[in-house]
Amino acid sequence: PLLAIPPRRALFCAILAAASATKMSAPEAKPLLPGHSSLTSRRTAAADVESPHSRRPDGGDGKPKEPSGLKGDWGAIALLLLLYTLQGVPMGLSGSLPMLFQERGVSMMEQAVFSTVAYPFAFKLLWAPLVDTLYLPRFGRRKTWIVPAQACIGLLLLSSSLRVNDLLGPVGEGAGSDVRSLTALFFVFYFLAATQDIAVDGLALTILSERNKELGATCNAIGQTLGYFLAYVGFLGLNAYGLTSLGSFMAFWGWLFLGSTLWVLGVRNDEYTAPEGGVAEQCVAAYREMLLVLQLPAVRSLALVLLTCKAPLAAFDMLVPLELQASGVPKERLALLTTVMLPVSMAAQGYVSKGFSAGGTGKPMIVFCRAYGWRLAVGALLTALVFALGTDASRGGTPIPAYLYALGTVASCGAAVASASMFVSQMAFYNRVSDPKIGGTYMTMLNTISNLGGQWPGTVVLATKGAIEALPGKPNGFYGVALASLIAGVVWLTAMGRRAGRLQEEPRASWRVSVA
Numbered sequence: 239p240l241l242a243i244p245p246r247r248a249l250f251c252a253i254l255a256a257a258s259a260t261k262m263s264a265p266e267a268k269p270l271l272p273g274h275s276s277l278t279s280r281r282t283a284a285a286d287v288e289s290p291h292s293r294r295p296d297g298g299d300g301k302p303k304e305p306s307g308l309k310g311d312w313g314a315i316a317l318l319l320l321l322y323t324l325q326g327v328p329m330g331l332s333g334s335l336p337m338l339f340q341e342r343g344v345s346m347m348e349q350a351v352f353s354t355v356a357y358p359f360a361f362k363l364l365w366a367p368l369v370d371t372l373y374l375p376r377f378g379r380r381k382t383w384i385v386p387a388q389a390c391i392g393l394l395l396l397s398s399s400l401r402v403n404d405l406l407g408p409v410g411e412g413a414g415s416d417v418r419s420l421t422a423l424f425f426v427f428y429f430l431a432a433t434q435d436i437a438v439d440g441l442a443l444t445i446l447s448e449r450n451k452e453l454g455a456t457c458n459a460i461g462q463t464l465g466y467f468l469a470y471v472g473f474l475g476l477n478a479y480g481l482t483s484l485g486s487f488m489a490f491w492g493w494l495f496l497g498s499t500l501w502v503l504g505v506r507n508d509e510y511t512a513p514e515g516g517v518a519e520q521c522v523a524a525y526r527e528m529l530l531v532l533q534l535p536a537v538r539s540l541a542l543v544l545l546t547c548k549a550p551l552a553a554f555d556m557l558v559p560l561e562l563q564a565s566g567v568p569k570e571r572l573a574l575l576t577t578v579m580l581p582v583s584m585a586a587q588g589y590v591s592k593g594f595s596a597g598g599t600g601k602p603m604i605v606f607c608r609a610y611g612w613r614l615a616v617g618a619l620l621t622a623l624v625f626a627l628g629t630d631a632s633r634g635g636t637p638i639p640a641y642l643y644a645l646g647t648v649a650s651c652g653a654a655v656a657s658a659s660m661f662v663s664q665m666a667f668y669n670r671v672s673d674p675k676i677g678g679t680y681m682t683m684l685n686t687i688s689n690l691g692g693q694w695p696g697t698v699v700l701a702t703k704g705a706i707e708a709l710p711g712k713p714n715g716f717y718g719v720a721l722a723s724l725i726a727g728v729v730w731l732t733a734m735g736r737r738a739g740r741l742q743e744e745p746r747a748s749w750r751v752s753v754a
Contacts, residue, residue: 323464334474349417545691583655612656664688699723
């Protein structure tokens with residue numbers, strides 16, 4: 239909660255959870271990533287169901303035995319890691335801007351406006367079928383979208399680096415920033431990154447050998463986390479010591495984006511065959527499958543849980559970092575907490591995923607609700623910490639005691655563990671209930687609903703705090719929003735916790751759809 243990390247795919251995606259999720263689902267039910275139509279899903283499923291015992295060790299026809307391990311895939315893994323890392327860079331930069339706005343006296347209402355930049359990742363399912371079916375066969379199915387998206391991000395980073403410092407404005411209360419222009423700029427960044435993400439997810443299916451396809455999810459998890467970390471912590475740390483400005487930092491990454499585009503141009507393991515059937519026909523089929531999923535009562539009930547569960551937690555995720563900064567905690571110290579929380583989050587994901595691995599008896603939604611309670615408890619602790627710190631002015635400029643830093647670190651680690659547990663449990667439940675016939679579409683739909691449920695609450699809590707502070711006397715809206723969030727969280731856990739428990743006991747038939 240001390241990080242202003244957008245909640246789009248989950249920000250510390252589980253590396254071990256991705257691997258365990260694959261084990262939990264039947265081969266034909268493996269979750270494909272956004273942008274893969276049912277045709278792609280079924281082709282992959284058909285390849286996966288071949289029995290490992292149907293081949294002789296030498297290949298069955300006297301040919302040499304196929305490579306094992308990562309041999310032959312190192313170049314593909316390196317490329318995927320680079321592409322996913324670059325994808326996390328605009329997100330990390332956008333995550334650092336709210337703290338820069340805080341230094342410039344930007345209002346909470348304007349912060350709420352800027353929080354909408356991450357919405358393209360929540361709605362990318364709307365154009366994912368188009369990215370998957372419309373391409374130039376001679377150029378390559380995935381390169382048709384990756385190359386222009388990468389090039390556009392690089393060129394936009396370079397061109398905007400020339401004036402982004404002027405848009406941000408100087409440090410100081412009332413200095414002002416052109417928030418709307420920066421919102422439009424980063425909204426485009428997110429749209430291009432979301433489009434690139436759809437195509438790169440598809441590239442992972444063809445560039446990796448059949449035995450290592452699952453590593454695409456691992457590359458995604460590591461790359462996006464690393465990219466966010468480099469941009470968020472790297473920029474705030476260097477900027478704090480006057481070593482870089484936002485413009486020069488963006489220019490550096492712009493050149494890297496353009497350079498990586500040349501590497502993508504050299505990729506040969508893409509799909510060069512013309513699409514089966516018409517583009518319109520495939521898009522209609524994909525959207526039809528989505529509607530079939532949404533018509534299931536069990537899915538609608540789960541959607542209600544996913545769309546509302548993050549609302550009581552948004553105050554702690556979005557407002558606590560800004561309040562701590564206002565209390566005198568340097569923004570670079572808040573950013574450095576990432577280095578502590580990252581390994582803690584990864585370790586928690588690995589531990590929790592053991593209970594959901596093949597043969598495990600864990601109940602994902604029960605674990606989800608228990609972790610949710612811990613998130614609320616940590617939120618209350620962080621609110622008390624903000625109150626204890628007061629404001630820098632009220633302390634008379636005296637340094638913050640070390641024990642308060644220690645308390646904040648422990649609380650943040652506790653929140654990281656709870657968040658990781660919720661994420662792993664959520665993904666495990668998706669894998670258990672997804673219909674194998676349309677596994678890719680089903681998983682994408684559930685993730686899209688979850689992403690949307692993680693986006694809107696942040697905008698609402700920022701706007702609510704801004705509305706309170708616009709009242710006569712300009713009261714601090716944080717405590718009112720935090721208290722209301724704690725009450726709402728207890729109510730949600732009481733009401734929706736029962737619903738989640740019932741969903742856990744739903745028979746598998748409740749989650750199945752009929753596809754003609």
